[in-house]
Amino acid sequence: MANVNIKIEGIPYEVEAGMTILEAARACGYEIPSLCAFNHGECNRGSCRVCLVEATGARGLVASCVYPVNEGMEITISSPKATAARRASVELLLSNHSMKCQQCDKNEKCELLHVARLTGAREDMFEGSQTPVTYDDLSPSIVRDTSKCVLCGRCVARCANAHGNGILGFENRGFRTIVGPAENRSFVDSPCIMCGQCVSVCPTGALMEKSEISKVDDAFRAGKYVVVQTAPAVRAALGEEFGMKIGTPVTGKMVAALRRLGFKKVFDTDYGADLTIMEEATELLGRIKNGGELPMITSCSPGWINYAEYYYGDCLGHLSSCKSPHEMQGAILKHFYAEKIGVDPEDMFVVSIMPCTAKKFEKEREQLVTRGLKDVDAVLTTRELGRLIKRSGIQFTRLPDEDFDRDIMGDYTGAGVIFGVTGGVMEAALRTAAFVLTGKEHEGVKFEEVRGFEGVKEASFDLNGMTLNVAVAHGMKNARVLLDDIRAGKSKYHFIEIMGCPGGCINGGGQPYVRECFLPDEEPDIMDTYKAKRAQALYSEDERQTLRQSHNNPQIKALYKEFLGEPNSHLAHELLHTSYAARVPFGK
Numbered sequence: 154m155a156n157v158n159i160k161i162e163g164i165p166y167e168v169e170a171g172m173t174i175l176e177a178a179r180a181c182g183y184e185i186p187s188l189c190a191f192n193h194g195e196c197n198r199g200s201c202r203v204c205l206v207e208a209t210g211a212r213g214l215v216a217s218c219v220y221p222v223n224e225g226m227e228i229t230i231s232s233p234k235a236t237a238a239r240r241a242s243v244e245l246l247l248s249n250h251s252m253k254c255q256q257c258d259k260n261e262k263c264e265l266l267h268v269a270r271l272t273g274a275r276e277d278m279f280e281g282s283q284t285p286v287t288y289d290d291l292s293p294s295i296v297r298d299t300s301k302c303v304l305c306g307r308c309v310a311r312c313a314n315a316h317g318n319g320i321l322g323f324e325n326r327g328f329r330t331i332v333g334p335a336e337n338r339s340f341v342d343s344p345c346i347m348c349g350q351c352v353s354v355c356p357t358g359a360l361m362e363k364s365e366i367s368k369v370d371d372a373f374r375a376g377k378y379v380v381v382q383t384a385p386a387v388r389a390a391l392g393e394e395f396g397m398k399i400g401t402p403v404t405g406k407m408v409a410a411l412r413r414l415g416f417k418k419v420f421d422t423d424y425g426a427d428l429t430i431m432e433e434a435t436e437l438l439g440r441i442k443n444g445g446e447l448p449m450i451t452s453c454s455p456g457w458i459n460y461a462e463y464y465y466g467d468c469l470g471h472l473s474s475c476k477s478p479h480e481m482q483g484a485i486l487k488h489f490y491a492e493k494i495g496v497d498p499e500d501m502f503v504v505s506i507m508p509c510t511a512k513k514f515e516k517e518r519e520q521l522v523t524r525g526l527k528d529v530d531a532v533l534t535t536r537e538l539g540r541l542i543k544r545s546g547i548q549f550t551r552l553p554d555e556d557f558d559r560d561i562m563g564d565y566t567g568a569g570v571i572f573g574v575t576g577g578v579m580e581a582a583l584r585t586a587a588f589v590l591t592g593k594e595h596e597g598v599k600f601e602e603v604r605g606f607e608g609v610k611e612a613s614f615d616l617n618g619m620t621l622n623v624a625v626a627h628g629m630k631n632a633r634v635l636l637d638d639i640r641a642g643k644s645k646y647h648f649i650e651i652m653g654c655p656g657g658c659i660n661g662g663g664q665p666y667v668r669e670c671f672l673p674d675e676e677p678d679i680m681d682t683y684k685a686k687r688a689q690a691l692y693s694e695d696e697r698q699t700l701r702q703s704h705n706n707p708q709i710k711a712l713y714k715e716f717l718g719e720p721n722s723h724l725a726h727e728l729l730h731t732s733y734a735a736r737v738p739f740g741k
């Protein structure tokens with residue numbers, strides 16, 4: 154693209170034509186306060202007026218996030234007129250904002266506080282009436298507090314971009330405008346899939362995960378035998394909560410921190426992931442052999458399960474009946490491990506650390522109660538774990554590396570680790586299916602064809618004379634392409650992996666917030682590259698494992714030999730499989 158010559162604060166620069174003033178200024182190393190402008194237009198850009206600057210050729214002040222640069226333009230960020238206008242914009246927002254910042258879990262990463270600091274805004278400059286507030290904490294996953302909303306529209310855009318027809322929108326008009334599900338309903342009374350993508354992009358505390366930290370505190374206080382398991386994607390991002398670079402794997406420090414927090418046992422959910430592969434690959438091959446319903450679709454992602462139940466209730470027979478890995482692991486902990494170590498299962502309290510807000514909803518499903526006990530008792534997001542560690546005074550970056558508990562369960566393979574990224578479940582399943590069908594390990598271990606962030610990936614594999622057609626989709630907007638084909642009877646696939654969040658669990662709604670303004674040490678293109686960096690943290694851990702196929706996990710083999718019998722056995726079905734039920738959007 155052609156370049157144009159501009160001046161910023163009197164200094165000449167050559168920048169790409171077509172850039173906005175904000176983009177050009179950032180590219181030249183200037184910080185203009187901005188709030189509503191977010192990642193490639195995932196926002197209601199131009200609405201907050203926090204980014205006002207003076208520019209020659211324009212009449213008055215312009216919103217730099219929408220106004221394009223022109224040849225010869227001179228831009229002034231620091232004039233008294235521009236600074237006063239930006240400060241007034243922020244003060245207006247603050248005047249209609251709940252100021253309980255100290256109680257807000259987002260206060261460390263609140264972009265409104267950040268622009269208040271940058272502009273010198275004070276909250277008490279304007280007084281008057283406030284927009285009527287909705288506080289919705291009925292869902293187990295997400296809390297919506299409109300008293301903290303700045304109407305930037307990021308959540309509306311992210312929900313629509315990720316899932317097609319988003320469920321969030323602007324309600325009412327003018328001063329009474331708020332953002333929420335249609336008719337200002339609660340999340341539980343809407344077809345929200347609880348994925349938390351809206352939470353990940355909200356610049357303030359208007360959308361937050363529903364914290365379960367106090368539930369875990371109560372379990373410790375009650376003297377429960379509290380054990381914890383961590384999903385693969387958590388280790389790829391937890392370090393970010395402590396200022397570490399994106400993509401730094403922190404598996405050992407995470408385990409060390411969890412021990413110091415008092416958990417009796419610290420397990421890796423990758424053990425459950427290996428178990429899932431044994432059950433899922435067996436189920437797939439059984440369906441192929443016995444003429445069962447195909448394609449079979451993975452069932453690890455609770456956001457995807459919610460979506461399927463709301464929008465594709467007629468296709469639920471295609472879903473694998475396998476519980477998700479942490480739910481399988483919870484069932485094994487309570488109904489196998491507890492007895493082994495002489496603990497009453499009623500006294501065991503299982504905490505899952507997950508990158509996901511939908512897992513909070515999932516653990517409440519009535520189908521995930523086994524022999525009268527919930528498989529999992531509490532779910533904390535990666536961010537909540539970060540808060541728990543900070544609150545305890547543990548110096549995370551100074552911790553030694555420690556290993557997970559692996560006494561009689563907890564061993565895991567590289568296949569389990571890659572579950573955390575789109576294509577990972579498929580690749581793990583292929584590693585085992587290839588072995589079952591050919592009798593030998595797949596050469597080179599990896600199935601590169603299902604890696605990467607393309608919206609829909611597809612591949613065919615010839616396994617001992619059998620052609621296996623597979624597809625992978627992440628984000629419901631992409632998944633719908635595959636699902637509509639299934640509904641129309643046109644699908645050519647045997648096996649499909651679907652993940653609710655774009656990029657898979659590494660970009661789950663419970664992962665640390667990624668914001669350029671809080672990441673001064675990262676590369677300028679971090680908003681485009683952070684998913685790949687987190688994914689690489691998992692792929693590199695897979696490479697470091699001696700065992701990289703689920704069927705080679707010695708403790709999983711022992712579990713079948715000693716307890717479950719064989720994959721898909723009667724007992725395996727009782728403990729490790731589940732069912733689904735169609736739900737009607739806006740059913741009430």
Ligand code: FES
Nearest residue numbers: 188199201202218
């Ligand atoms: Fe430009 Fe909000 S950041 S108007």
